[in-house]
Amino acid sequence: MLPISLALAGTVALAGAVAAVLVAVALLHLGPINLSAVTPSLADVLEIIKISLAVVAGIGGVVALVVGYRKQRVTEAGEAREQTKLYAERFDQASDKLGSDSPAVRLAGVHALASLADDWEGGRQMCIDVLCAYLRMPAAPEPNAAEDPDAHTRWQGMAEVRATILRLIAAHLRRDAPVPWHGADLDFTGVTFDTDVDFSDAVFPAGEVRFTGAEFSRGKVDFAGAEFSGSWVDFLGAEFSGGKVNFIGAEFSDGRVDFSKAKLSGGNVDFTMAKLSDARVSFSWAEFSGSWVNFIGAEFSGGWVNFLRAEFSGGNVDFEGAEFSGGKVDFSAVADWSHPPLGLPLRAPGLQLPASGPVSTGPDDCPSPHRPRPPQG
Incomplete structure (x- = not known):
């Protein structure tokens, strides 16, 4: 993921060096050659040109591979950033629901966080931390049902939120959990x-x-x-x-x-x-x-x-x-x-x-x- 100019320059230099090494190895196998006594024919010249073009084509192919690989990496990095952004938005929305005055909305937030923890392996611990932090918050004392039935009903709803968190965590810890949080x-x-x-x-x-x-x-x-x-x-x-x-x-x-x-x-x-x-x-x-x-x-x-x-x-x-x-x-x-x-x-x-x-x-x-x-x- 270096700047493209440096990546290409490095690739061409490396490919050229490899080609030079291969030519040198081939000449060593041929032994000493008296160049003054050698008169290349037209066929030899054409063969040399063909080999040179093949080397150039090989270097071009390597350059194309580098450019393609870099494009793929850039695309994947962009997709990963976009996916992380979507996960972060889901996290914010679910966390906001946990602060609602409505037990039903809080329950929706709990399930949303658990679902996000299943989907987002990199952020799973963060989602679990939020669920556990909710359990650690002091619970309101149980009101008298006879004196204030509406408050008692709401208290029961909030108690169900805490119970749901515990059930979800326990379910994800079982051996056969579809998405385990082990x-x-x-x-x-x-x-x-x-x-x-x-x-x-x-x-x-x-x-x-x-x-x-x-x-x-x-x-x-x-x-x-x-x-x-x-x-x-x-x-x-x-x-x-x-x-x-x-x-x-x-x-x-x-x-x-x-x-x-x-x-x-x-x-x-x-x-x-x-x-x-x-x-x-x-x-x-x-x-x-x-x-x-x-x-x-x-x-x-x-x-x-x-x-x-x-x-x-x-x-x-x-x-x-x-x-x-x-x-x-x-x-x-x-x-x-x-x-x-x-x-x-x-x-x-x-x-x-x-x-x-x-x-x-x-x-x-x-x-x-x-x-x-x-x-x-």
């Missing part, structure tokens, strides 16, 4: 999850997914069968105070999942049959005080699961039937062991228990028929 960065920092969200069979192969300070207070957030294989998923300081968060059958491998400083004070967090291998999963400084947290039948076969300074002060944390076959599961430096987990074996590969203190091993301390179970639903 590997995108997702920032749910401080978001309150008070409705059902289905992340089941989602794939998190890369990128950064933040639930930092998120609150899981109602409804069900479902990560059943999800794969956390190369991403950093951050639940730092998240609050699990109600509802259910489901990781049943999820696979944690070759990545990092951080529940550090999470507060599990209510509801149900379920890692039943989850597979934790070659990943770093941290529950450092987590507070297990009132939730039902199940690791029933989970497989710990590699990586490192760390409970550094975690507090087991209440609720029910259950490891019944969990398999410890490799890696490291470390309870050795917990801060509070007054209400230890159920079902932990006294010895298992990679399992490190506190040096002292009671351990509820499950069947002996709490027979299976009488073992408390989490609430259903």
Whole structure:
């Protein structure tokens, strides 16, 4: 994409140099020639002229190729600029709709942004960032339906906008998504999850997914069968105070999942049959005080699961039937062991228990028929 004069001059010079090299190589193969003894015939002269014209024609062909290639590149660059301009216009129009006072218009903006993210791979992350930013904006408190039914209806419409964003993101993360958003960065920092969200069979192969300070207070957030294989998923300081968060059958491998400083004070967090291998999963400084947290039948076969300074002060944390076959599961430096987990074996590969203190091993301390179970639903 140099200026055309320089491009052509460079092309002619290069083609001439190549022709000269080829002639020199041919003369070397012929050996030493006594030019004074050579009298060219008419046929020889014509042949030399023919070769010269062929060389000139070859150089002309190369020049034509360069001009054609440059024209194609210029055309493609112009089309790309025009396409980017159209994408930018669609982005502006969709973003403007998100600021409307009408829930219906906002819903149209959400779907427009999701559609643009599907079409515009180069701007996909920007569209996702806007959708996540909308979720992070504080939601208005629910008005009293009896006192102000119109305000309550409008509030329900705005709540549907947030729920729609979550559904669209979750749908694009599934294994069979027509246009997957796998590997995108997702920032749910401080978001309150008070409705059902289905992340089941989602794939998190890369990128950064933040639930930092998120609150899981109602409804069900479902990560059943999800794969956390190369991403950093951050639940730092998240609050699990109600509802259910489901990781049943999820696979944690070759990545990092951080529940550090999470507060599990209510509801149900379920890692039943989850597979934790070659990943770093941290529950450092987590507070297990009132939730039902199940690791029933989970497989710990590699990586490192760390409970550094975690507090087991209440609720029910259950490891019944969990398999410890490799890696490291470390309870050795917990801060509070007054209400230890159920079902932990006294010895298992990679399992490190506190040096002292009671351990509820499950069947002996709490027979299976009488073992408390989490609430259903």
